[in-house]
Amino acid sequence: MSELAFEYRMRSEFDREIFAHAFRLMLLPPDTGRQKVLGLDVDISPKSWVSRGRDGFGNGYVYGTATEGHRAFIAHVRGRVLTGSGEAESGAGQELYFIQTPATAPGPCAVRLYEGLGLPDGGDALTRAERFMAALRQALRYVPGVTDTTSSSETALRQRSGVCQDFTQALLTLCRMDGIPARYVAGMVTGEGQTHAWAEIWSGGRWYGLDPTWGRRVNGDYIKLCHGRDCRDCLLNRGVYSGPAVENQMITVSVKKV
Amino acid sequence: MHDICKEASAINEQLARYGVKFGIYKNGEFREQLFPFDAIPRVIDAEEFEYLEKGLKQRVTALNCFLRDIYTDKRIVKDGVIPPEFVYASSGYLPQCEGVRAPKGVASHISGIDLVQAKDGTWYILEDNLRVPSGASYPLIARGLCRRASPETFRERRIVDNRDYAQLLRRTMDFVNAGGDNVILTPGRYNAAFFEHSYLAELTDSVLVTGSDLFVENDFLYYTDMGGQKRRVGAVYRRISDEYLDPMSFLPESVIGVPHIFDVYKKGNVAILNAPGNGVADDKGIYYFVPKMVKYYLGEECITHNAPTYLPYYPEDMKYVLDKFDEIVIKDVAEAGGYGVVFGNKLTKAQKADMLALIKAQPRRFIAQDVIDFIDIDIMENGKRVSRKADLRAFVLTGEDVTVWKSGLTRFSRDPDSFIVNSSQGGGFKDTWVLSR
Numbered sequence: 001m002s003e004l005a006f007e008y009r010m011r012s013e014f015d016r017e018i019f020a021h022a023f024r025l026m027l028l029p030p031d032t033g034r035q036k037v038l039g040l041d042v043d044i045s046p047k048s049w050v051s052r053g054r055d056g057f058g059n060g061y062v063y064g065t066a067t068e069g070h071r072a073f074i075a076h077v078r079g080r081v082l083t084g085s086g087e088a089e090s091g092a093g094q095e096l097y098f099i100q101t102p103a104t105a106p107g108p109c110a111v112r113l114y115e116g117l118g119l120p121d122g123g124d125a126l127t128r129a130e131r132f133m134a135a136l137r138q139a140l141r142y143v144p145g146v147t148d149t150t151s152s153s154e155t156a157l158r159q160r161s162g163v164c165q166d167f168t169q170a171l172l173t174l175c176r177m178d179g180i181p182a183r184y185v186a187g188m189v190t191g192e193g194q195t196h197a198w199a200e201i202w203s204g205g206r207w208y209g210l211d212p213t214w215g216r217r218v219n220g221d222y223i224k225l226c227h228g229r230d231c232r233d234c235l236l237n238r239g240v241y242s243g244p245a246v247e248n249q250m251i252t253v254s255v256k257k258v
Numbered sequence: 259m260h261d262i263c264k265e266a267s268a269i270n271e272q273l274a275r276y277g278v279k280f281g282i283y284k285n286g287e288f289r290e291q292l293f294p295f296d297a298i299p300r301v302i303d304a305e306e307f308e309y310l311e312k313g314l315k316q317r318v319t320a321l322n323c324f325l326r327d328i329y330t331d332k333r334i335v336k337d338g339v340i341p342p343e344f345v346y347a348s349s350g351y352l353p354q355c356e357g358v359r360a361p362k363g364v365a366s367h368i369s370g371i372d373l374v375q376a377k378d379g380t381w382y383i384l385e386d387n388l389r390v391p392s393g394a395s396y397p398l399i400a401r402g403l404c405r406r407a408s409p410e411t412f413r414e415r416r417i418v419d420n421r422d423y424a425q426l427l428r429r430t431m432d433f434v435n436a437g438g439d440n441v442i443l444t445p446g447r448y449n450a451a452f453f454e455h456s457y458l459a460e461l462t463d464s465v466l467v468t469g470s471d472l473f474v475e476n477d478f479l480y481y482t483d484m485g486g487q488k489r490r491v492g493a494v495y496r497r498i499s500d501e502y503l504d505p506m507s508f509l510p511e512s513v514i515g516v517p518h519i520f521d522v523y524k525k526g527n528v529a530i531l532n533a534p535g536n537g538v539a540d541d542k543g544i545y546y547f548v549p550k551m552v553k554y555y556l557g558e559e560c561i562t563h564n565a566p567t568y569l570p571y572y573p574e575d576m577k578y579v580l581d582k583f584d585e586i587v588i589k590d591v592a593e594a595g596g597y598g599v600v601f602g603n604k605l606t607k608a609q610k611a612d613m614l615a616l617i618k619a620q621p622r623r624f625i626a627q628d629v630i631d632f633i634d635i636d637i638m639e640n641g642k643r644v645s646r647k648a649d650l651r652a653f654v655l656t657g658e659d660v661t662v663w664k665s666g667l668t669r670f671s672r673d674p675d676s677f678i679v680n681s682s683q684g685g686g687f688k689d690t691w692v693l694s695r
Contacts, residue, residue: 020473022517024506049476053521056356063506063518065474095342096353240505240517
C-alpha cells in the first residue's frame with residue numbers, strides 16, 4: 001500500500017471579461033476496493049456557488065457557476081489517497097460495458113488486428129485482455145497532439161498513433177469484440193504532469209485495471225477519478241460561459257508518494 | 259361539412275398568418291413551408307374511440323412502467339424479457355439517467371402514439387413517440403378556425419370539443435411542478451415546431467423561454483421576468499432533445515441548453531417534461547417488445563396491435579426478412595421523421611444487395627415490418643376529392659391520471675404513391691373529430 005498526495009490545478013485565462021461561467025469538475029477520487037481517500041480539498045476562484053453531484057456511472061463531481069465577470073478561473077483540487085489496498089474492484093452493471101460506442105466501434109483496422117491475433121477460445125478475460133494490450137503496444141505509438149477527445153479508436157489504429165486515451169479506447173474495442181466487458185478510466189499516475197487514462201476489464205466478477213499505454217497492470221501508483229463507456233463519459237472538466245473571449249487553459253497535475 | 263370545405267382556402271390563409279409553418283433545415287439551408295390543412299376531417303365514432311382510448315392508456319401506462327424500471331431495477335432485463343443489448347445499444351438509452359427517478363414516477367407525460375387503420379378496420383400502432391412529440395397544436399388551432407368559419411357544422415353534429423388540450427397540458431405540468439412557474443423551453447424560432455411552442459405557451463399560461471433565459475443558482479432553476487425579477491421555475495416542458503438539454507451532463511458543445519438543469523432535476527427541484535432518457539422506450543427496436551411490457555408490468559393482454567414486426571437480430575426473423583424482402587418495409591431504428599424507411603420492392607438490384615449486406619452486418623440496427631395496406635382518406639385537391647394515405651397521432655397525457663385527448667393529428671401524404679405522411683416530408687394535416695355518440 002502507498003499513500004499518494006495529488007494536486008490538480010487548472011487555470012483558464014480569458015483575453016476579455018466573461019460571465020455566467022458554468023463548470024463541472026469530475027475530480028473527486030472515489031473510494032473503491034483499490035483506493036481510499038484520506039483527505040480532499042477543492043478551491044475554486046472567482047467566488048461561485050458550488051454543489052456536488054453524481055452521474056449515472058456513479059462518478060462524483062463538483063459543479064457550479066461563477067456569475068460575476070472575470071478574466072481568470074482557477075480550480076485547485078488537492079488530496080491524499082491510500083492506494084494499492086487491493087487488486088480489483090467489485091461492481092455491478094457490467095452489461096453496459098459489453099457494448100461498443102461510436103468512439104470504440106471497430107472498423108477495418110480493429111478487425112484486422114483482432115483477427116490477425118487469432119487468439120484461441122478460452123482462458124480468463126484478464127489474460128485475454130493482456131494479450132490485446134501487448135498487441136496494441138505494437139500497433140500504436142505514443143504521439144501527442146494527433147487526436148482529440150472526439151477521436152475514435154479506429155482513427156488512432158489507422159494512423160498507428162495516439163495518446164493514453166487512444167490506447168485505452170483501442171483496448172476497449174478489442175475486449176468488447178471479444179465479448180469482454182471493459183470500461184474507460186480517467187485518473188492520475190505518479191511521474192506524469194497530466195491526467196491519464198486506462199481500462200478496467202471485467203474478469204471473474206471483478207474489475208481489473210490495465211494500462212495499455214505503459215503496457216502494465218494498474219498498481220499503487222494510480223489514482224482513479226472516474227469511469228464510463230469511453231472518453232466522452234469521462235470528460236474531467238467541462239465549462240461554458242458567455243463572452244467572445246479567447247481562452248488559454250493550463251492544467252498541471254502532480255502525484256507524489258508521501 | 260360542405261361549408262368547411264368551401265372555407266378551406268380561407269382557413270389555410272389564416273393558418274399561414276398565425277405562423278402555422280414547418281421550418282426545415284436540410285442541406286445547410288433553412289426553408290419554411292406551410293403545413294397544408296385539408297378541411298375534410300377524419301371522423302372516429304364513439305365506440306371506436308373508446309377502444310382506442312382503452313388501448314392507448316394501457317400502452318402508455320406500460321411504457322411508463324418500463325421507463326421507471328429500466329433506469330433503476332431493470333427487472334425486465336434481468337427476467338429475460340428484453341435482451342440487454344436492445345436497451346444498452348439504443349441511442350436513446352442515456353446512462354446519465356441511471357438511478358434517476360422521475361418526479362411522481364411519470365417519465366412520459368406527453369406521449370404521441372402514431373396509428374394507422376388497415377382496410378379491414380384494424381388499428382395498428384406504428385410507433386410510440388415519448389421524447390418531444392409535436393403536433394397537437396395543429397388540429398387545435400384548425401378546430402378553432404373551422405368553428406368560426408362554419409359554426410353550424412359543429413352545432414349539427416355531436417363532435418367532442420378538442421379545445422381542452424391546453425387545460426390537459428397545464429394539469430400535466432402542474433402535477434409534477436416542483437414549486438415555481440411552468441415554462442416551455444424552445445430551441446428558438448428556427449425550430450420546425452416553433453409555432454406550436456409559442457401557441458401552447460400562450461394557451462397554458464406558461465412562459466416561453468430559450469436556454470439562455472434560464473439559469474441555475476444553488477440547485478434551483480430560475481428565469482428573469484419582464485420586470486427584472488428572478489423567478490423560480492418548477493416545471494420545464496422542454497421542446498429540445500436530451501442531448502442538447504445540458505452541456506454539463508450531455509453534449510458539451512450544446513449552446514441551446516441550460517447548464518446544470520439536469521443536476522437540479524436529479525435533486526428533485528424541477529420537473530422536466532418529458533423526462534430525459536425516454537428515447538430508450540420509443541426506439542424502433544424496443545417497439546417490438548411493447549406488447550411484452552404490457553403483459554410483464556400489468557399482467558394484461560395488450561389491447562393495441564403492433565404492426566407485424568421482425569427483428570433481424572433473431573435468426574428466424576432474419577430468415578423471414580431475406581425471404582420476404584420485396585414485401586416488407588425496413589426501418590433504421592436510429593432515424594425518425596420518415597427518414598431511414600425503405601420499401602423492399604422499391605429498391606434496384608444493387609441497392610437491395612447493399613441493404614441486405616448492411617442488415618447482416620448490423621442486425622440490431624434495423625426492424626422489418628409487413629407493409630400494412632392502410633385505409634385511404636379523402637382529401638380535396640384542386641376542387642376534386644382524391645384519396646391519400648394517412649395516419650393518426652394520438653396524444654396521451656399522463657399526470658395524476660392517464661388521459662387520451664379526444665382528437666389527434668391526422669397527417670396525410672400529398673403524393674399519391676407515398677406511404678410516408680411525415681410533415682418533414684411535405685405531408686399535410688387534417689382535424690380529427692371524435693364523435694360523442
